[in-house]
Amino acid sequence: MASPPTCLSSVAHRTIRRTCVNCALSELCVPVGLDQKDMERLDQLVDRQQPLPAHAHLCRIGERFSTLYAVRSGCFKSYRMDREGRERVLAFHLPGELMGLDAIYPGVYQSNIVALDVGGVCALPYNDLSRLAAQIPRLQEQIFRLLSKDLSAYAWLGGDHSAEERVAGFLLDLSNRYRERGYSDRVFNLAMPRRDIANYLRLATETVSRIITRFERQGLIRTERREVQLLDLEGLNERANHCLQVTG
Amino acid sequence: MASPPTCLSSVAHRTIRRTCVNCALSELCVPVGLDQKDMERLDQLVDRQQPLPAHAHLCRIGERFSTLYAVRSGCFKSYRMDREGRERVLAFHLPGELMGLDAIYPGVYQSNIVALDVGGVCALPYNDLSRLAAQIPRLQEQIFRLLSKDLSAYAWLGGDHSAEERVAGFLLDLSNRYRERGYSDRVFNLAMPRRDIANYLRLATETVSRIITRFERQGLIRTERREVQLLDLEGLNERANHCLQVTG
DNA sequence: TCGCGAAATTGACTTGCGTCAAGGATGCAT
DNA sequence: ATGCATCCTTGACGCAAGTCAATTTCGCGA
Numbered sequence: 187m188a189s190p191p192t193c194l195s196s197v198a199h200r201t202i203r204r205t206c207v208n209c210a211l212s213e214l215c216v217p218v219g220l221d222q223k224d225m226e227r228l229d230q231l232v233d234r235q236q237p238l239p240a241h242a243h244l245c246r247i248g249e250r251f252s253t254l255y256a257v258r259s260g261c262f263k264s265y266r267m268d269r270e271g272r273e274r275v276l277a278f279h280l281p282g283e284l285m286g287l288d289a290i291y292p293g294v295y296q297s298n299i300v301a302l303d304v305g306g307v308c309a310l311p312y313n314d315l316s317r318l319a320a321q322i323p324r325l326q327e328q329i330f331r332l333l334s335k336d337l338s339a340y341a342w343l344g345g346d347h348s349a350e351e352r353v354a355g356f357l358l359d360l361s362n363r364y365r366e367r368g369y370s371d372r373v374f375n376l377a378m379p380r381r382d383i384a385n386y387l388r389l390a391t392e393t394v395s396r397i398i399t400r401f402e403r404q405g406l407i408r409t410e411r412r413e414v415q416l417l418d419l420e421g422l423n424e425r426a427n428h429c430l431q432v433t434g
Numbered sequence: 435m436a437s438p439p440t441c442l443s444s445v446a447h448r449t450i451r452r453t454c455v456n457c458a459l460s461e462l463c464v465p466v467g468l469d470q471k472d473m474e475r476l477d478q479l480v481d482r483q484q485p486l487p488a489h490a491h492l493c494r495i496g497e498r499f500s501t502l503y504a505v506r507s508g509c510f511k512s513y514r515m516d517r518e519g520r521e522r523v524l525a526f527h528l529p530g531e532l533m534g535l536d537a538i539y540p541g542v543y544q545s546n547i548v549a550l551d552v553g554g555v556c557a558l559p560y561n562d563l564s565r566l567a568a569q570i571p572r573l574q575e576q577i578f579r580l581l582s583k584d585l586s587a588y589a590w591l592g593g594d595h596s597a598e599e600r601v602a603g604f605l606l607d608l609s610n611r612y613r614e615r616g617y618s619d620r621v622f623n624l625a626m627p628r629r630d631i632a633n634y635l636r637l638a639t640e641t642v643s644r645i646i647t648r649f650e651r652q653g654l655i656r657t658e659r660r661e662v663q664l665l666d667l668e669g670l671n672e673r674a675n676h677c678l679q680v681t682g
Numbered sequence: 683t684c685g686c687g688a689a690a691t692t693g694a695c696t697t698g699c700g701t702c703a704a705g706g707a708t709g710c711a712t
Numbered sequence: 713a714t715g716c717a718t719c720c721t722t723g724a725c726g727c728a729a730g731t732c733a734a735t736t737t738c739g740c741g742a
Binding site: 596597637638640641644659 | 728729730731737738
């Protein structure tokens with residue numbers, strides 16, 4: 187794996203000409219395993235968009251699907267509205283992850299995707315990507331894998347875990363994903379408010395708050411607003427019943 | 435769509451030489467949209483296995499992944515065991531549906547798949563399928579779509595629906611899937627015991643039983659053991675809060 | 683036909699989590 | 713600084729669904 191960036195934003199800004207080839211995320215993102223020649227072909231169809239301001243939407247439910255988005259920096263949230271107009275958070279997306287995959291089947295976006303903070307994305311025109319995938323077996327394979335990976339993540343959310351298991355699992359999942367990206371797996375910032383965490387875990391905000399306090403009293407974690415420090419990974423693992431979301 | 439078969443088992447047995455080309459499920463399964471020539475190429479890699487007896491396992495968690503399975507007849511169930519050894523049903527699979535997709539990413543089966551009754555499957559060697567998909571864009575596209583479709587199905591299970599919403603949604607989802615396959619969407623048999631339904635919906639068996647009784651008293655359905663008749667689709671839709679699982 | 687075990691139903695009781703409500707902390711605009 | 717809005721936390725209470733337990737029904741083999 188390439189040497190990790192020191193902070194997320196540096197990934198996007200320190201290079202003059204940003205390409206997949208020199209992107210620190212290439213080992214987590216679509217181009218996994220491509221050689222330089224193929225990466226350059228992929229590069230040509232990638233549209234590196236302007237950074238988005240916080241709370242800007244990337245796409246909305248019902249819009250015609252044409253592009254997948256890869257997170258370059260920041261954290262994104264995808265969500266739907268249910269019949270009563272209540273928000274349902276489906277996923278949080280960290281750098282290197284692909285968004286919009288659930289829109290492929292119906293051809294229409296199935297979720298709203300919004301930047302939780304300033305964030306950058308690469309837009310991947312689906313038809314072009316699909317065509318290229320047919321020419322580069324390794325790329326096709328990687329897209330299959332990314333789709334398959336999301337299945338496991340969704341399956342976790344579907345399990346009937348207790349509130350404690352959910353919160354512990356959520357923290358450990360983030361921890362793993364940050365580690366994969368070269369950041370600390372013990373200290374990190376929650377990009378999303380408690381309300382979004384609770385909604386994602388299908389719990390009440392108050393329940394999440396209470397459990398975080400409980401974990402803190404039990405010496406498992408320390409928190410200071412959005413900043414979290416995991417003190418006892420083994421203990422958290424026990425609370426999560428050892429069933430993490432996706433173990434990379 | 436081809437004229438529907440009159441009963442599920444006839445699909446598998448009435449032809450001498452069974453191929454994708456003459457399979458009644460080809461419009462629901464992997465070969466959607468392929469012309470006859472491409473379908474014949476697909477056909478060559480399909481291994482039409484012996485019918486499986488009830489409760490026979492197709493694969494087990496942890497086994498090395500090498501083949502996807504398509505349901506030809508019967509109904510299958512995929513499930514995991516959690517830490518405490520309790521079963522977690524992940525999905526039921528009807529004819530034409532693809533199983534094992536979540537194993538692509540890790541390369542190891544993520545769930546046990548078992549026949550609920552006698553049932554037949556087509557085995558699709560993943561590497562061969564993947565190679566062929568690179569040569570037939572329409573096939574690659576269809577695999578992307580099937581993977582994407584499963585994402586939406588899993589997302590429904592993840593929502594925090596009430597017990598009533600879950601049961602109503604489950605019945606309507608089955609209804610839709612049976613209709614797609616050319617069977618009655620009002621009268622059908624539940625291939626799975628209540629326990630499996632409850633487990634799939636993350637409810638207690640007793641809760642499912644109570645809600646079925648309630649729906650029956652309200653004149654929404656009639657049941658006779660495993661046989662179900664949907665009397666009031668609109669009423670069920672209201673109980674499900676109008677959010678069906680996947681609307682084909 | 684009988685008898686056994688599994689599946690399904692129903693009732694009584696318990697509980698985890700949601701809801702409601704209040705209070706504190708933080709950040710931003712004026 | 714001051715006021716205001718948002719976020720987070722904490723407590724009191726209620727309810728939906730789980731658990732426990734008893735009964736009925738069904739399927740199947742002897």
